[in-house]
Amino acid sequence: xxxxxxxxxxxxxxxxxxxxxxxxxxxxxxxxxxxxxxxxxxxxxxxxxxxxxxxxxxxxxxxxxxxxxxxxxxxxxxxxxxxxxxxxxxxxxxxxxxxxxxxxxxxxxxxxxxxxxxxxxxxxxxxxxxxxxxxxxxxxxxxxxxxxxxxxxxxxxxxxxxxxxxxxxxxxxxxxxxxxxxxxxxxxxxxxxxxxxxxxxxxxxxxxxxxxxxxxxxxxxxxxxxxxxxxxxxxxxxxxxxxxxxxxxxxxxxxxxxxxxxxxxxxxxxxxxxxxxxxxxxxxxxxxxxxxxxxxxxxxxxxxxxxxxxxxxxxxxxxxxxxxxxxxxxxxxxxxxxxxxxxxxxxxxxxxxxxxxxxxxxx
Amino acid sequence: xxxxxxxxxxxxxxxxxxxxxxxxxxxxxxxxxxxxxxxxxxxxxxxxxxxxxxxxxxxxxxxxxxxxxxxxxxxxxxxxxxxxxxxxxxxxxxxxxxxxxxxxxxxxxxxxxxxxxxxxxxxxxxxxxxxxxxxxxxxxxxxxxxxxxxxxxxxxxxxxxxxxxxxxxxxxxxxxxxxxxxxxxxxxxxxxxxxxxxxxxxxxxxxxxxxxxxxxxxxxxxxxxxxxxxxxxxxxxxxxxxxxxxxxxxxxxxxxxxxxxxxxxxxxxxxxxxxxxxxxxxxxxxxxxxxxxxx
Amino acid sequence: xxxxxxxxxxxxxxxxxxxxxxxxxxxxxxxxxxxxxxxxxxxxxxxxxxxxxxxxxxxxxxxxxxxxxxxxxxxxxxxxxxxxxxxxxxxxxxxxxxxxxxxxxxxxxxxxxxxxxxxxxxxxxxxxxxxxxxxx
Ligand code: FES
Numbered sequence: 001x002x003x004x005x006x007x008x009x010x011x012x013x014x015x016x017x018x019x020x021x022x023x024x025x026x027x028x029x030x031x032x033x034x035x036x037x038x039x040x041x042x043x044x045x046x047x048x049x050x051x052x053x054x055x056x057x058x059x060x061x062x063x064x065x066x067x068x069x070x071x072x073x074x075x076x077x078x079x080x081x082x083x084x085x086x087x088x089x090x091x092x093x094x095x096x097x098x099x100x101x102x103x104x105x106x107x108x109x110x111x112x113x114x115x116x117x118x119x120x121x122x123x124x125x126x127x128x129x130x131x132x133x134x135x136x137x138x139x140x141x142x143x144x145x146x147x148x149x150x151x152x153x154x155x156x157x158x159x160x161x162x163x164x165x166x167x168x169x170x171x172x173x174x175x176x177x178x179x180x181x182x183x184x185x186x187x188x189x190x191x192x193x194x195x196x197x198x199x200x201x202x203x204x205x206x207x208x209x210x211x212x213x214x215x216x217x218x219x220x221x222x223x224x225x226x227x228x229x230x231x232x233x234x235x236x237x238x239x240x241x242x243x244x245x246x247x248x249x250x251x252x253x254x255x256x257x258x259x260x261x262x263x264x265x266x267x268x269x270x271x272x273x274x275x276x277x278x279x280x281x282x283x284x285x286x287x288x289x290x291x292x293x294x295x296x297x298x299x300x301x302x303x304x305x306x307x308x309x310x311x312x313x314x315x316x317x318x319x320x321x322x323x324x325x326x327x328x329x330x331x332x333x334x335x336x337x338x339x340x341x342x343x344x345x346x347x348x349x350x351x352x353x354x355x356x357x358x359x360x361x362x363x
Numbered sequence: 364x365x366x367x368x369x370x371x372x373x374x375x376x377x378x379x380x381x382x383x384x385x386x387x388x389x390x391x392x393x394x395x396x397x398x399x400x401x402x403x404x405x406x407x408x409x410x411x412x413x414x415x416x417x418x419x420x421x422x423x424x425x426x427x428x429x430x431x432x433x434x435x436x437x438x439x440x441x442x443x444x445x446x447x448x449x450x451x452x453x454x455x456x457x458x459x460x461x462x463x464x465x466x467x468x469x470x471x472x473x474x475x476x477x478x479x480x481x482x483x484x485x486x487x488x489x490x491x492x493x494x495x496x497x498x499x500x501x502x503x504x505x506x507x508x509x510x511x512x513x514x515x516x517x518x519x520x521x522x523x524x525x526x527x528x529x530x531x532x533x534x535x536x537x538x539x540x541x542x543x544x545x546x547x548x549x550x551x552x553x554x555x556x557x558x559x560x561x562x563x564x565x566x567x568x569x570x571x572x573x574x575x576x577x578x579x580x581x582x583x584x585x586x587x588x589x590x591x592x593x594x595x596x597x598x599x600x601x602x603x604x605x606x607x608x609x610x611x612x613x614x615x616x617x618x619x620x621x622x623x624x625x626x627x628x629x630x631x632x633x634x635x636x637x638x639x640x641x642x643x644x645x646x647x648x649x650x651x652x653x654x655x656x657x658x
Numbered sequence: 659x660x661x662x663x664x665x666x667x668x669x670x671x672x673x674x675x676x677x678x679x680x681x682x683x684x685x686x687x688x689x690x691x692x693x694x695x696x697x698x699x700x701x702x703x704x705x706x707x708x709x710x711x712x713x714x715x716x717x718x719x720x721x722x723x724x725x726x727x728x729x730x731x732x733x734x735x736x737x738x739x740x741x742x743x744x745x746x747x748x749x750x751x752x753x754x755x756x757x758x759x760x761x762x763x764x765x766x767x768x769x770x771x772x773x774x775x776x777x778x779x780x781x782x783x784x785x786x787x788x789x790x791x792x793x794x
Contacts, residue, residue, distance in 0.1 A: 055684070055687060058688070072576055075576065076575065076576035077691070078687060078691065079683070079686040079687055079689075080683030080684075080686050080687045081687060082631055083631075083634070083635070083683050083687075084683075084684075084687060086635070244656060245653065245656060248649060248652060248653035248656060249653050251649045251653075252646055252649045252650045252653060255642050255643075255645040255646035255649055256642075256646045258638075258642040258645075259639055259642035259643045259645075259646055262635045262636070262638045262639035262642060263639050265635040265639075266632055266635045266636040266639055269573055269631070269632070269635075270572055270573050273572075274572075275571075275572050278571050278572060284448070285448075447774070448774075449774075488761065489760045489761045489773075489774075490759070490760065490761075491756070491758055491761050492744075492758030492759060495758075581743065582738055582742065582743025583743065585742045585743045585744065585759075586738075586739075586742075586743050586744040586745055586759075589742075589744050589758075589759050590744075593758070637679065638676070638679060638680075641672060641675055641676045641679060642676065644672050645669070645672045645673065645676060648665055648668045648669045648672060649669060651665050652662070652665045652666065652669060655661060655662050655665060656662075
C-alpha cells in the first residue's frame with residue numbers, strides 16, 4: 001500500500017529524479033566540512049524565526065496602548081506562548097551569531113572572489129536586513145529597554161548633516177519614537193523585511209547553485225586561479241554530494257543551533273531580558289543608562305568616539321561601503337589566505353577592533 | 364586592478380589609527396562622551412520631561428536663591444516622589460507653567476513652607492488614608508491641641524523623602540518627646556509582618572526580572588503593605604497587634620500566588636531543558652550518521 | 659550496515675519525540691483560550707444595596723464594589739486602584755471612588771478624575787433580573 005502510494009506520487013512528481021540529478025549530483029568540493037553549512041543553518045534559523053513569528057502575530061497587537069500587555073499575555077496567559085516567544089527572542093539574537101560566523105568563514109577562505117562577488121554582496125545585504133529585523137522587532141514589545149534603544153539607534157542618522165534630521169523623522173514617523181514608529185516598524189518587520197529577505201536569499205541561493213560551493217583553498221586548491229572570462233561551472237566530480245552528505249552535515253549544525261537556543265532558555269532565561277525590558281515603555285521616563293542593543297554597540301561607540309558628528313557618521317558609512325563592496329576592493333587573485341599575511345592581519349584586526357568596541361560600548 | 368598591498372597598507376594604517384584612538388584617547392575623550400550623552404538626553408524628541416519643573420527648579424538652582432533653599436531640587440531628585448513623578452506643585456500648589464512667575468515673586472496659590480501644624484494637611488492631600496489614622500492618633504491629637512506633637516516631617520523628612528523602613532523608629536527620634544519604651548514595643552509588634560512584606564517584595568522583584576507576570580501579586584502586596592503602614596500611624600500597639608493576624612492571612616494568599624509563579628517558572632525550565640536534551644541527542648545521532656555515511 | 663540501521667532508528671525516534679514535544683504546545687497555543695470565568699456569576703438580592711449606597715464584595719477573587727445609584731442604577735467595578743493597587747472606597751456624597759493611598763478619584767463611569775491613577779477602574783457588566791442583580 002505504502003509502496004504503491006509512493007509510486008503514484010513518484011510518477012507524478014518525480015522527486016527521485018530531482019534528488020538524483022539536482023541534489024545527488026550537485027557536488028561540493030572535497031574538503032567541504034561543517035563550516036560550509038553555516039549558510040544552511042542561517043536559512044533554517046530564519047525559517048524558525050518566521051514560523052515562531054507567525055505564531056506571535058496571532059496574539060500581538062501593534063498599538064502603544066496594547067503592545068506591551070499583549071506580549072505579556074503571550075508570555076503568561078496563552079498556553080505555551082512563552083515557548084514561542086522565547087524561541088523567537090533567543091533566535092533573533094543567536095541568528096546574528098550564526099551569520100557572523102558564516103561571514104568570518106567566508107572571508108577567511110576568500111570565497112568572495114570571482115565569480116562569487118554577487119554572492120558576497122547579496123549576503124552582506126542580507127546581514128543588514130537581519131539587523132533591521134532585530135531592531136524593528138525589538139521595538140514591538142514596547143518596553144523601556146526597546147523604546148530607548150530604538151531612540152538611540154534612530155538617533156544615529158541625525159548625524160548626517162542637512163538631511164539627517166529629516167531621515168530620522170522619516171524613520172520614526174515623527175519627532176520622537178511614538179505610536180507611529182511602532183506601526184512603521186511593525187509593517188516593516190512583518191511585511192517588508194520578510195519579503196525582501198526571501199528575495200535576497202533566492203538570489204544568494206541561485207548564485208550558489210550556479211557557481212557551486214567554494215573550496216577551502218587551504219585544503220584543496222581550486223584548479224586554476226586564472227581570471228575566468230567565461231562562465232565555467234566547477235564540477236568537483238569526486239567531491240561530496242549535496243544529498244545526503246552535505247545535508248546531513250547541515251542537519252547536525254541545525255540541531256546544534258536549536259539545542260543552543262534551548263540551552264540558553266533553560267539556564268539563562270533572562271539573558272536578553274534585563275530589568276528594563278519588564279517595564280512598559282514610558283516616553284516621559286528616561287532610564288539612567290540607555291544603550292543600543294549589543295549588535296549595535298560597536299557602531300555606536302564609533303560615533304561616540306569620533307568628536308565630529310559628520311566624521312563619525314561618514315566613518316560608519318565608509319565601513320558599510322567597504323564591507324558590502326569588499327570583493328571589488330580586494331583586487332588580488334590569490335585565494336589562499338596563508339599566502340596573504342596582510343589580509344590576515346586586516347582580518348584579525350577588524351574582528352578584534354569590533355569586539356573591543358562592542359565591549360567598550362557596553363560600559 | 365588595484366594593488367592589494369597598497370590598499371591593504373592604507374587599510375592597515377586606518378586600523379592602526381583606530382587602535383591608537385582606542386588605547387590612548389579613552390581618558391581624553393571621557394569628557395566628550397559626557398557632553399555627547401548630555402546633548403543626547405536633552406534632545407527634544409527624547410520625550411517631554413514631565414517631571415522637570417521648569418520655573419521652580421530654575422529659580423531654586425539659581426544664584427538669587429537663599430542658600431538654604433538651593434539644595435531642594437537636588438534633594439527632591441533623590442526622593443521617592445521624584446521617582447513617581449510627583450512634582451513641586453503637587454504639594455506646594457501654584458502653576459508651574461505660568462510664565463508670569465519669576466524668582467522672588469512666587470505665584471499666588473503657592474504654599475512655601477507650611478505652618479508646623481499644617482504639614483499633615485499638605486501631605487494628606489494625597490495620603491488621605493494615613494492622614495485619617497494620624498489625626499485620630501495620640502501623635503495627631505497632641506499636634507492639634509498643643510501644637511507640640513510630631514508632624515509628618517518629624518519622622519519622614521521633607522524633600523528627600525524615602526520609602527519608610529523600620530529604622531525610622533529609633534531611640535534618637537522617639538526620645539525627643541517621650542521614652543523609647545512604648546516605641547520599642549510597637550517596633551517589635553511590627554517586626555514580623557514587615558519582614559515578611561520585605562521578603563515577598565524581594566521575591567516579586569526576582570520573579571519579575573525572570574519575565575513572570577507579577578502584576579497581581581504586586582498590587583496585592585502593595586495594598587497590604589499600605590494598609591499595614593496606615594494602621595501603624597494610629598500608634599496604637601494593641602490595635603496593630605489585634606489586626607496583625609488579618610494582615611498575615613493576606614500575606615499567606617500572596618505567598619501562595621508567588622509559589623504558583625515559581626512553579627510555573629520551574630515547569631518552563633524543565634520543558635526547555637527537555638527540548639534541549641532532545642535536540643542535543645538529535646545533533647549527536649545526526650553526527651554519527653553523517654560520519655558513518657562517509658565510510 | 660547494522661550500525662547504520664540503528665543510528666537511523668535512533669534519529670527517527672528522537673525526531674518523533676521532538677515533533678510531538680513541539681506539536682503539542684503548538685496545538686495548545688492555537689486552541690481558543692478557555693473562559694471558565696463565564697460560567698461563574700455573582701447573584702445578589704437587589705434589596706441588599708439601598709439606593710445611594712454601595713457594597714463591597716468579592717467576585718472571582720477580586721474585590722469589587724457594587725453601587726446602587728439613583729440615576730445610573732446598579733454598577734459594578736473592581737476596587738483595585740489602577741495606580742499601585744490599593745482598594746478604592748465609594749463616597750456616596752461625591753459619587754466618586756476614592757483611593758486611600760494617593761487620593762486617586764474615579765467617577766461613576768470608573769474614569770479617573772484626579773490623582774495618579776493611569777487607567778479607569780475595571781468595570782463588570784451588571785444585569786438586573788427582577789429582584790436579583792447578576793454580576794459578570
Ligand atoms: S494606589 Fe490608588 S492612588 Fe496610588
